[in-house]
Amino acid sequence: MASSLSFTVCRREPVLVAPAKSTPHEFKPLSDIDDQEGLRFYSSGIHFYRNDPSKEGRDPATVIKEALGEVLVHYYPIAGRLREWPGRKLVVECTGEGVVFVEADADVRLEDFGHAPSPPFPCVEELLYDTESFGSILDRPLLFIQVTRLKCGGFIFGLRINHTFVDAPGVVQFLTGLGEMARGAAAPTLTPVWERELLNARSPPRITHAHPEYECLAGTDVLTTSPPADMVNRSFFFGPKEISAMRKHAPPHLRSTSSRFDLITASVWRSRTAALGYDPDDEVRVLFVVNARGRRNPPLPSGYYGNALAFPVASSAAGRLSRSPLGYALELVRKAKASVTDEYMQSVADLMVLRGRPHFAMARTYLVSDVTRAGFEAVDFGWGEGVYGGPASAGVGAVPGVASFYTWHRNKGEEGILVPMCLPGPAMERFQMEMESLTEEPAFDPYHNNTNINNIFIHY
Known part of the structure; x- marks a missing residue:
């Protein structure tokens, strides 16, 4: 089983890779969406590639x-370093110092990870450069890449990148x-665009929407008090059969219009x-990452690689959410997702300036990030598309269980x-x-037939 797999990675000394040609020395402010507290960390990604006999010797x-x-x-700008100006404003100084690159070798074969690798990956920290020892994101390289050669001739590409600089579509770009350049192109097909001022606060800034995602809930979350040893990891696959069944649990007017994500x-x-057994009156939330690129008028320019995301939130009393049929939660999720408009995004940028760039709230909140459409799996360095491409870990954040990434997966011939x-062990059984x-x-x-839906799906 891949989950019990153990192997050794031998790393060479890290080196700095600078731009191959001279680049401008200048200061480029990030946007007011980029530099919020919740994005001030290094996100990690990983890509698995098969051996290609035609690449023998390369x-x-x-x-x-x-x-x-x-x-x-x-x-x-990615070869530069972050500085902080007054008001906690993050600015990149384009120094051309470079990014960190590490090459490594592992005594393991790609097939040892299973026919369809997916997070959580065994020994994943051995496949990524360690950035955890950094006390600050300032004056540090913005990107760390590790390429690990495997015994079978395949390889693993791992990266950590400062999230204030890019979101998932930006990383894929x-x-x-x-x-493309690894395959011989003279330049990227899509020219990168900075223009971070497009997502800056107004002058003067003014908050025009409610933003509960930045309002902390009173009390604690059971997950923050659960010992790590009690936590259980498990993945759930949603293919055509599961999606079809969930549609039939939804009210008729939402069955055809609700997406798989919804x-x-x-x-x-x-x-x-x-499953977590909150008190019935506890407020619980689901917070999800929404890509705002296609929701603006006019849209952001093609090639924009900064953060263009929002964290809308749906909330409910725990008892009502647990007792109600699926349609209740579905309506809340759809409404929150639809709230992300041009004005909503502008209001978030203004809030950042007025309130000191706060972190989104996480108590009794479940955060989900859907990267199934980002295109990670299509990244090709010349060895074809990856067996897996996407997040390096199963969740987001320092506290286990508060978040999940949605990724594409093939299970017994089905894509989903x-x-x-x-979750804690007993909660995981209840969740399943x-x-x-x-x-x-x-x-x-x-x-159908005016059934009393309030008495349906009550499991306790």
């Missing part, structure tokens, strides 16, 4: 390292350009809340969405029971 680490210097000419998020949030979950009730065909239509 070292992937050498190929990628050379292409990295070339692509940094176009993305030269950069990696796609890196891959259905999965509502189901997981409802089941997780019931994989949702990792981390709750999810099984929503991913099995209902015995009857709970919304």
Whole structure:
């Protein structure tokens, strides 16, 4: 089993890779969406690649390292360092110092990770450069890359990148350009665009929307008091059969209009809340990352690689959420997602300036990030598309269980969405029971013939 896999990685000394040509020395402020507290960390990604016999004699680490210097000419701010100006304003000084690159070798084969690798990965910290010892994101490299060669001839590409600089689409844009240059292109197909001022606060700033995502809840979350040894990791696969069943648990007017994301998020949030046994009157939330690129008028320019995201939140009393049929959670999720408009994004930027760039609240909150459409799996350095490409870990944040990434996954020939979950042992068993009730065909239509829906799906 891949989960019990153990192997040794031998790293060479890290080196700095600078842009291959001279680049401008200048100061570039980040946007007021970029530099909020909740993004001031290094996000991690990982890509697994098979051996390609036609590449015999070509070292992937050498190929990628050379292409990295070339692509940094176009993305030269990434080779700089962050500074902080008054008002906690983050600014990149384009110094051209470079990014960190490490090559390594592991005594393991790609097939040892299983036929369809997915997080959590064994020994994942051995495949990523350690940034945990940094006390600050200031005056540090913005990007760390490790290329680990495998015994089978395949390799693993791991990266950590400062999240204030890029969101998931921005990372994919950069990696796609890196891959193009590794395959011999003279420049990235998509020219990078800075223009961070497009997501800055107004003058004077004014908050025009309610933003509960930045308002802390009173009290604690059971997950913050659960010993790490009691936590259990498990992943849940949602293929065509599971999605079809969840649609039939939804009210008729939402069955055809709800996306897979809507259905999965509502189901997981409802089941997780019931499993954790909150007090009925406790307010619980689901917070999700929404890509605002396609929601602006006019849209952000093609090639924009900064953070263009929002964290809308749906909330409910725990008892009502757990007792109500799926349609209740589904309506809340859809409404929160639809709230992200041009004015909403502008209001967030203004809030950052007025309130000191706060962190989004996490108590009794479940955060989900859907990266199934980001395109990580399509990144090609010349060895074809990856066996897996996406987040390096199952969740987001320092506290286990508060968040999950949604990733594409193939299970027994079916393509679907994989949702990792981390919960205390007894809660995990309850969560699985709750999810099984929503991913099995209902015995009857709970919304037909004026059935008293308030008495349905009560499991305790």
